[in-house]
Amino acid sequence: MSKDHLSIDHVSMEFPLPAGGAFKALDSVNIKIKKGEFVSLIGHSGCGKSTVLNIVAGLYQASAGGVILDGLEVNEPAPDRAVVFQNHSLLPWLTAYQNVELAVKQVFKKQKSKAETREWIEHNLRLVHMDHAMNKRPDELSGGMKQRVGIARALAMQPKVLLMDEPFGALDALTRAHMQDSLMEIQAELKNTVIMITHDVDEAVLLSDRIVMMTNGPAATIGEVLEIDLARPRERVTMADTPEYNHYRAQVLKFLYERQRNPEARHAGGSSDIGKKPQAEAGATQADAATHAENQAAA
Amino acid sequence: MKTLILNMLAKSIAALQDRVSKLDRQKLIRNIMLPLSAFFIFLLLWDGAASHIDTSLGKLPGPVQVWQQATNLVAEHERERDKESAFYLRQEKRNAIKLEADPDAEVKIRPYTGKPTFFDQILTSLGTVFAGFMLGIIIAIPVGIVTGLNQSVYRAINPIVQILKPVSPLAWLPIVTMVVSAVYVSDAPFFAKSFVTSAFTVMLCCLWPTLINTAVGVSSVNKDLINVSKVLRLGWFTHVWKIVLPSSVPMIFTGLRLSLSIGWMVLIAAEMLAQNPGLGKFVWDEFQNGSSNSLGRIMVAVFAIGIIGFALDWMMLMLQKKVSWDKTAVLR
Ligand SMILES: Nc1ncnc2c1ncn2[C@@H]1O[C@H](COP(=O)(O)OP(=O)(O)OP(=O)(O)O)[C@@H](O)[C@H]1O
């Protein structure tokens, strides 16, 4: 048995193409993660970050290699690997409280009494500063608030690993900064093992213990791994002036813009934020889904 | 009964006035004046056209004649009710006299068997459509859910659904009639055979929209929500109850409303063709009767059918508003 908590072991992924053949998205991705470590995955859009995360979550099956968590192979989704999705994924017909409750009731089944369940749900909502709006439904919450509830729901499952797919990608810069501070606070307290996907270089450097940089697809793999050896707690404002911070930041930028040029070369220039695309994409898939539904209805 | 209805009417008029005072002029014009004037123009056109059309039963009735027939039908209904209560009163009196003479005498009350009035027929039709609709959705919603969740079931069932869906109720009717007379045999049937036949025909026609819409709604649940369910490892039942059903409520209701309006249309046709009691039979009887009043009475029935169909749809809409979690959605 290895001492690694979570091991993503030579994972490859091929998606079958509708026209036959297969599209190789990932080639032998290899990451070892220690307990309590915060790892960021960064890379250009479409390189396969979400695919890695989905394989760890058990939502996808790797076509070669595998994921081992505490010595056991992962091959289906389970609450010990909670996911925070980019677009919150709260059930719109339930309040913030009820959304967390659904998870808590499912994960702790009969282990908690009624009072304990209630206390645990409220505790997790307090952790993300959402206890004041527990009884509001998602459509009454702002984007940042929804994402907080999504994080509370994931934390309430007491997962071994917390998986976050661009958790703050859809938020404006100010809200995002708030959320990052909140997340650092929570992390200091709970010391979860976290894998987070991000497009934001500052976010990656600020939050992570390690940044895993992925090469461009197809057949994407790990290009470079950067240990971030900055003392915690990290202060965003003071941090920006320290040479270490800027050094790490520059290294990630170099990787992304020199060694792995953006395949679409649309984000040239010094912007550290290359995360504009996913929103447009999400819009497109929604439109696709709508036409799909129409087609089905017409059929 | 009548005072109750009058009370309700008065109340709704009061509510309407209340609302009108709150609306500004523009809204008043848009929401009330426009439809009213359109209706008025419709009446004028109808009246003009009707006076030029001669049928073998006399001139096509205009709005005024139809209104007269409507009041006639109400009067007939009241006369029939009076007769009925008089009939029971007579029996009771006779029994009382009998019992006075001999306390052990056997007394019985024979049921009144008068001709059903227009309003009796409306009630019959409403009962039948409700029964057929309920039967239909009790089958359609569960089958729709299973079909929507499972691709294999969908592939298996889809061709059957597509073939059965466009079949006219008039084609079903003879088969249903024969099957019901063969299978539904009992000495003292709880439901009349004609009722069962009509209800089953309605069911066969209003199954499909609910089934198809439920299946589409269920199969187009947001992928992220399904992933949430997978990560939580929700059981099948919880998954359906907590995630699938709430998110397909709008689609299911679209199906239900289609089903109910189709069911109502089908029922009238079935009643006409099979001579089963209900509004359809009323129309057919009047047509056969062929008096000078017949066309007017049929037109009253046509309006009644339309208004009831509209009311049924409105009721479904209200139900949807009540059940749906998304109170902000625009429902029409
Ligand atoms: N279900 C699937 N079927 C076929 N191809 C897929 C599927 N999911 C992802 N891919 C392909 O795999 C590649 C990696 O996709 P993935 O979603 O992992 O990228 P990503 O790095 O998360 O991108 P982004 O940053 O834009 O979210 C893409 O080329 C995509 O087209």
Ligand SMILES: [Mg+2]
């Ligand atoms: Mg992604």
